[in-house]
Amino acid sequence: MAEINMLQAINDALSIALESNEKSILFGEDVGHFGGVFRATSGLQAKFGRDRCFNTPLTEQGIAGFANGLASNGMVAIAEIQFADYIFPAIDQIVNETAKFRYRSGNEFNVGGVTFRTPYGGGIAGGHYHSQSPEAYFTQTAGLKVVVPRNAYQAKGLLLASIRDKNPVIFFEPKRLYRANIAEVPDEDYEIELGKAEVVRQGTDITLLAWGAQMEIIENAADMAAKKGISCEIIDLRTLAPWDAETVATSVKKTGRLLINHEAPLTGGFAGEISATIQEECFLHLESPIARVCGLDTPYPLIHEKEYMPDALKTFEAIKATVNF
Amino acid sequence: MSNATSDNETVHRVSFLDRESVNIPILKVLQADGTVYDNAVLPAIDEVLAHRIYDTCVFTRVLDERMLGAQRQGRISFYMTCTGEEASIIGSTASLDDGDVILAQYREHAAIRYRGFTTEQFMNQLFSNEKDLGKGRQMPIHYGSAELNYQTVSSPLATQIPQATGVGYSFKMQGKRNIAICYFGEGAASEGDFHAGLNMAAVVKSPTIFFCRNNGYAISTPTSEQFCGNGIASRGPGYGIHTIRVDGNDMLAVLAATQQARAYAVENNAPVLIEAMTYRLGAHSSSDDPSGYRSKDEEAKWQQHDPVKRFKLWMINKGWLTEKQDAEMYEKYRKEVLAELKVAEKLPMAMLDTLIEDVYDTPTPRLQQQLKDLKKHLKKYPDSYPNSKGRL
Numbered sequence: 012m013a014e015i016n017m018l019q020a021i022n023d024a025l026s027i028a029l030e031s032n033e034k035s036i037l038f039g040e041d042v043g044h045f046g047g048v049f050r051a052t053s054g055l056q057a058k059f060g061r062d063r064c065f066n067t068p069l070t071e072q073g074i075a076g077f078a079n080g081l082a083s084n085g086m087v088a089i090a091e092i093q094f095a096d097y098i099f100p101a102i103d104q105i106v107n108e109t110a111k112f113r114y115r116s117g118n119e120f121n122v123g124g125v126t127f128r129t130p131y132g133g134g135i136a137g138g139h140y141h142s143q144s145p146e147a148y149f150t151q152t153a154g155l156k157v158v159v160p161r162n163a164y165q166a167k168g169l170l171l172a173s174i175r176d177k178n179p180v181i182f183f184e185p186k187r188l189y190r191a192n193i194a195e196v197p198d199e200d201y202e203i204e205l206g207k208a209e210v211v212r213q214g215t216d217i218t219l220l221a222w223g224a225q226m227e228i229i230e231n232a233a234d235m236a237a238k239k240g241i242s243c244e245i246i247d248l249r250t251l252a253p254w255d256a257e258t259v260a261t262s263v264k265k266t267g268r269l270l271i272n273h274e275a276p277l278t279g280g281f282a283g284e285i286s287a288t289i290q291e292e293c294f295l296h297l298e299s300p301i302a303r304v305c306g307l308d309t310p311y312p313l314i315h316e317k318e319y320m321p322d323a324l325k326t327f328e329a330i331k332a333t334v335n336f
Numbered sequence: 337m338s339n340a341t342s343d344n345e346t347v348h349r350v351s352f353l354d355r356e357s358v359n360i361p362i363l364k365v366l367q368a369d370g371t372v373y374d375n376a377v378l379p380a381i382d383e384v385l386a387h388r389i390y391d392t393c394v395f396t397r398v399l400d401e402r403m404l405g406a407q408r409q410g411r412i413s414f415y416m417t418c419t420g421e422e423a424s425i426i427g428s429t430a431s432l433d434d435g436d437v438i439l440a441q442y443r444e445h446a447a448i449r450y451r452g453f454t455t456e457q458f459m460n461q462l463f464s465n466e467k468d469l470g471k472g473r474q475m476p477i478h479y480g481s482a483e484l485n486y487q488t489v490s491s492p493l494a495t496q497i498p499q500a501t502g503v504g505y506s507f508k509m510q511g512k513r514n515i516a517i518c519y520f521g522e523g524a525a526s527e528g529d530f531h532a533g534l535n536m537a538a539v540v541k542s543p544t545i546f547f548c549r550n551n552g553y554a555i556s557t558p559t560s561e562q563f564c565g566n567g568i569a570s571r572g573p574g575y576g577i578h579t580i581r582v583d584g585n586d587m588l589a590v591l592a593a594t595q596q597a598r599a600y601a602v603e604n605n606a607p608v609l610i611e612a613m614t615y616r617l618g619a620h621s622s623s624d625d626p627s628g629y630r631s632k633d634e635e636a637k638w639q640q641h642d643p644v645k646r647f648k649l650w651m652i653n654k655g656w657l658t659e660k661q662d663a664e665m666y667e668k669y670r671k672e673v674l675a676e677l678k679v680a681e682k683l684p685m686a687m688l689d690t691l692i693e694d695v696y697d698t699p700t701p702r703l704q705q706q707l708k709d710l711k712k713h714l715k716k717y718p719d720s721y722p723n724s725k726g727r728l
Contacts, residue, residue, distance in 0.1 A: 036509065062509060068539055073498045073532030077540075080502020080516070083487060084437060086509065088502070100528070107492045108499070114694045116488035117471035119480050123697060153695045177697040206700075253700040 012197050018189045020163035020196045021051045021128075024170040025089065027200050029059045032087055034124075035174065037064045039074060039091030048093055049130060049189055071097055075104035075127070082124035082179075083112065089174055095131035095183060096143045109179045110154035123177040128170070131159075132224050132274055133320065134187035138313040144223075144275035144306070149181050150252045150284065156180040156205055157251040159223035163194040168203030169249065176205055185224035192227075208255040210262060214244035216334055217268035220259060220285065222248040225272050225321065232272075232326035241334055251281055259285065260292040267298035268333050272321050277305040299336030302329045358570045360581045362613060365588035368641065370649025372588070379431075379592035383656050388450070389430050389587065390651060391665065393422045393644045395455075396446040398669040400618070402677070403462060407622040411681060412462050414476045418443045420585070420617030423643030424549050425519070426450055427590030428610070431598055432517060437503045438486045439496040439518045442477055443549070447519070451484040455672050459680030466686045471694070494524040497533030497546065501607070504537065504544030508605050515601045517545040523554025525568045537607035538576045544607045545597050546577075549584060551616040556629040572609035584612030585643035588650070615641070688714070688724045 015023070029035050037055060039047070043066040046053030056064040067074050071092055078088035092098045098105070105127070113121035133142035149157050156178050160166035166184065173180035211226070212233065219229040226247050233243035244262050248254060263269045269289055271282035282303040289301060304321040312319050365376040372378065400417035407415040418425060421443065429438065429447040438447055445458070457469065461479050464472035469481060470488060480488025487503075490496065500518030507514040524530060525548060537544050548568045552559055565571065572579025578600055582593045590612060597608035615638040619626050626635075651657035688711065692703040699707070711728050718725045 034509075036505075065540065068532075068535050070498075070532040070536065072528055073501075073536045076495065076498025076529060076532060077502040077505070077536055080439075080499035080504075081506050082502075083499065084503045084506040084516075086502075086506045103492060104495060104498070104529075108490060108495050111490075113697075115470065115473050115478070115490060116480050117469050117473060118694045119469055119482040119488055121694075121697075156696075253696070253702060256702070 012195045014193055015163060015196050016190050017163040017166050017184070017192045018049060018051050020167040020194075021170060021184065022053060022055070023196070024167045024174075025052060025055060026058065028087070028089065028171060028174045029055065029063060031200065034085065035063070035087035035089060036081060037089045038067050038077070040069055040093045041066055042091050047091060049186065051128070052091070071101035072104050075101035075109065078125045078127070079104060079108050079112065079122045082122035083120050087124040087174060089126050089128065092127055092129040094141055095129040095145050096140045098127070098129055098145060102148070105149070105155070105181070106152050110152045114154060122179055125179040126174045126182055127180070128182045128184060130186035130189070131183040132185050132187055133311055133316055134224065136313070136316065139311040142311040142316075144183075144273065146183055146251055147275055147279060147281045150281055154179070155252055157183070158205060158249065159183045159185065159251065160249070161185070161223055161226035161247050162188065162192045164196050165203060165249070167196055168201050169205070171200065172202035172205050175202065180205070183223060187224045188227070203249070206250045206253050206255060208249055208258040209247045210244065210258065211247050212243065212245040214242040214266065216242045216266055217270060217330060218244045218246060218259070218262040218266045219270050219272065219326070219330070220246045220248060221272040222251065225274055228321065228323050229272050229326055231323035232330060235323065235327040236330045239331065241330060243330065254285070256288050256292065260289060263289055263293045264296045267296055269297075270302040270304060270326065270329055270333055272304045272326055274306050274321060276308045277303060278308045280305050299333045302333045304329045355564070355566045355570070358566045360566060360569045363580060363582040363589045363593055364586055365592055366586045366646055366650055368646055370646060370653050372650070377592065379588055379595050381588070381591060385430065386651055386654070386656055389426050390647060390657065392426050392446055392450045393647065394662075394665045395449055395669050396422055396426075397644060398666060398673055399445070399458065402670065402673045404618075404622060406677060411677075412476050415462070415622040416443055416477050416620070417618040418446055420638065420643065421549055421551055421614050422446055423587040423590050423647065424547070424584035424612040424614050427587045428517065428545070428547050428594040431591055431594035433514060435485060435512070435514045436598070437514070437516045439500045439503065439516060440486065440489055441493070441496065441520045441524060442489050442491070443521070444519045445477065445479060448479050448481065448484060448486045451481075451486055453479065453481060453484060453486070455676045456680070457481070459676045460683070463680045463683070464685065465680055465683035467683060468686070471686050471690045494520060494527035494529035496520070497524070497529045498536060499533075500544050500546070501533045501537040501540070501542045504542035504601075504607070505540055508541070508543055513602050515543040515545060515598060517547055519547050519549065521554060522548055522550040522559055522568055523557065523562055526562060534571070534575045534577060534607065534609065541605045542607055543601040543605050545594065545601060546607060546609045547594075548609070548611045549614055550611055551584075551614050553616055553620065553626070553630070555620040555624060556626070558630075567611055567613075569609065569611035577607050577609045579609040579611070581611045581613065584614030585641045585646065587643060587647040614643070684727065685723050688728055
């Protein structure tokens, strides 16, 4: 088992996906010889040829439509959208087509073989066109699965599961962690089940819930809280659609408190959906209102990125306020 | 390389290109009286193929007439005809292999009929009953059949265009000598998906025929308000795509062009663009009234170019059809459509369980819970939900 970073883990997963199924095809802007702007696809064109790993023209709607067509006719389409900020030109293909192909045709046709990979999130001094977290837009659309890994190990297993899932998946990659996160990752082929949250740390006083790059933030906040004698249970949601309400509710029934942290803006963010559901499931177990520590309702800023971020310190303050409610 | 300016002729005075710089001829084979132009090259067609084509024409005319009437009577909610465009649709479909995948817009029901969609299947879709292959999930005219390689129609305009590029590419990767054909109107060619799909097809070398029915109107918007260039065909060379413009009311011209387009696409793993110049004789849909935006004279002029009549005259000239046989065909289909309509409209809707099927490959626990809660409610107030009453 080697220590590798998240990009290497993703590259490894893609290589295994192409190797293990000759029907799989990888494409997107600059993913060919250059290996993608983040180099997630490095070396794959040399290994699998230009027909199976190639650059597309600069057209997100074209990439998404092409992916739908490929998958509708029996192929496995692995498409890269260069930044999640640029997924919006493709939103009609994804929301109206990818998500509904099976339903609207009565299962005469489906595009379950589609996976869109896209780097999301801030912390890279990228301003608002290289930092957004648009996951909530897609959780509103029935028929899509939305997956976000927190580290290199998770990225490889979740990506392989996403590519092989019988449903279309949008796989958001936390680009802040691409090179920063290094973990022991098995060389072999493995999958992590979609739709399951993971209890990362046991605790008794409050449940902290996040996904992707924010997992590191809530773990830091939990460490700070531990020094004040507060025991935090930590859950990584991993899949946002469909999401594992049961694991979250079980934890909240034990701790009596819930804090949700996400980088996307507060209003309309996925924390709202989780709060409403957990309030229904756990009303009589709750010791305090469910707390949300999220991005501000502004476009993602450049110079005030640090202030904007739902960071560990803000989370720590919210933990104390919730526990002492 | 296309960017290598050293290959280009140079000039030393300013000179712009305009729409007149691109001169695109229209392929015509069949004249209005059913005779063939003197120097025309006929497509591959024998009596059997001609009859299959004409049979589809007659069925489609009857279906359109009857179902528009049924919509007016309130028996179905919505309908669209392809009257006037039969040659474009059937001539092109008849040039394909049955394994080629059709990605239609919404006015190509003649194509799925040509492939063998039965009258009963049409009615089941139009009435959204429990036998509809689409499980009653889309409005009338959104046909689809995996068995017939006809992808289910989706309402948003032009989305099928880049998808066709993907389907074509999938055949190339599977090593099959098949293609995708994608139908769209000249209005859909204004959408971003048109550019995305054609540009990608040329770049990735996808064996796909892009078939534009330039029928004069996008709902009420005439072509003069849709584009300023030389039609849709002029864009083909700009993408590096093999392109032809045909008389879309000329069955033999469409057949000839599409037969050769298909052969080229398969041999070269490359896309082809066909622009069929035709005219939408009917309304855009049953919700539209063209008298508000075009003249009776204009419509009457195009009636003279009726593609079905022109092809019929050719068949009669060949001795392959008589007026009597023709009348019998219409009569047969009128009876058949009416009989199937009466059966289909009495069939119940799909069971409520289908409401949560096919969202994902298996219903999620949350969806199952929602259905359970819904059923409990429906059982409490059955009279308020007549579709599911007694069928939960």
